[in-house]
Amino acid sequence: MPLRLKTTPGSSVPIYRQIVEQIRAAISRGELASGDALPSVRAVAEDLVVNANTVAKAYGELVRAGDLVSEPGRGVFVAERKPQLTASERKRKLRAAVERVVAEAVSVGASRAELDAAIDAHCEHTGLLVEEDEDGLRTA
């Protein structure tokens, strides 16, 4: 199960962004390792029933960001760098991100309940961070 993409078409989040995030997540989760080949633009487009340009846009963004490298004529691959975040780095990054949201929520005068609701709503209509029980690894 090298890569399992899906889209929620009704979402306000652009499809190409959904693809981008899912590939990023797969890489940082280790499902996609450095050097791994990604399915071709056409294959993904057909699979998701979206336009090939949409997929190309997502791939392009990831290439520009350095997550993927494109080798014309051969395909696109997971880039070398991003040397697997250590557990402590993950924690630090998560914490920093959390600090930012909470600070923004505070500065906007939102309550904890509002924050939670906003996260719920966003995850739901994005399809991101939805627990799937595909594996028992991430229960934390």
Next chain:
Amino acid sequence: MPLRLKTTPGSSVPIYRQIVEQIRAAISRGELASGDALPSVRAVAEDLVVNANTVAKAYGELVRAGDLVSEPGRGVFVAERKPQLTASERKRKLRAAVERVVAEAVSVGASRAELDAAIDAHCEHTGLLVEEDEDGLRTA
């Protein structure tokens, strides 16, 4: 009682950050209005029994962020802008912030549960976004 600051000395959150967040919260809560003077650096330092530099650091950060303006020789005041956000602006900002955390959580390979736990932990040891009706501390 225009501004009631307090610190939790045992916290791992730096004192100057605690001050920053409390002032931000007071502004967004409307307790501190545009143009209002803040207590002097030295006064706060004496009140909280911390060094004046620590308070100055907090004030400075808020000045650089545009929440306060400093008029050397006179004092520091709440900045003009953002008399108050409209409900829609609040929602927009919250959503944008949420989008950022979720994206970061995804890119770091964290699960929804981890995100929630991280937010819980951060709120708890920061004292931010904790709904407490048990005492009359929060007037909002």
Next chain:
Amino acid sequence: MPLRLKTTPGSSVPIYRQIVEQIRAAISRGELASGDALPSVRAVAEDLVVNANTVAKAYGELVRAGDLVSEPGRGVFVAERKPQLTASERKRKLRAAVERVVAEAVSVGASRAELDAAIDAHCEHTGLLVEEDEDGLRTA
């Protein structure tokens, strides 16, 4: 020679601000690329013969502004984003900034000549934006 900082001690511009601007300039000039490590706080302090706190203040400001990222225990690095602005983005940003100053000058009742003089003065005693082809200091 990855980064060559210097201070003009007689200046009214705070040392930490001089450091901030020089690092910003180096980044935008491309001398410092994303991911590059900066010299340690203590190293810079020794080099410039200033207190470590002063350097830390400069680094901290750049971190809060998102130009640098700090990894405690490891060092501080140039942040990922903004690989480089496109020409049109540069122009747009410059224009927006110009619009702001002009508006402020107008609202303060200053003349064009005063604005120019103020810019001259600021550049001169900051060392910023001074074109100097007389020596090989600026490689850009």
Next chain:
Amino acid sequence: MPLRLKTTPGSSVPIYRQIVEQIRAAISRGELASGDALPSVRAVAEDLVVNANTVAKAYGELVRAGDLVSEPGRGVFVAERKPQLTASERKRKLRAAVERVVAEAVSVGASRAELDAAIDAHCEHTGLLVEEDEDGLRTA
């Protein structure tokens, strides 16, 4: 010569903004003092050959900003506050604004010449800060 407005219709700067800035400038220059009456919306509209709504929009913005007060049925007047900036405050504000542009120019990698050109261009097609020799007072 209590107020002399003019517009540059070909400009990309909205006409109402041009009016706003000119009135602000007149106030801070002292040409318009607290309590002074402004010409009626209709009069200005006729004078500038623009729609009355455009003038009303400008007045409205200044009222919201607190520069003007509208007394329905009587007219609009220069507000009380804004207690004439002192010379030092003017200087401080100008300097702060200049610092911001220069910093932005630096961070964008622009040269001094580019900055000057951008200011020139903006002033020219805005009509702001153009020396008119109306009086010899402001020569810097």
Next chain:
DNA sequence: GTGGTCTAGACCACA
């Protein structure tokens, strides 16, 4: 009196 900067030296957590 106000804020702003700088120094000197301490301690912590992290790697």
Next chain:
DNA sequence: GTGGTCTAGACCACC
């Protein structure tokens, strides 16, 4: 070793 925070005390410019 790294950055981050805090303290104590000094000096400045501004009002």
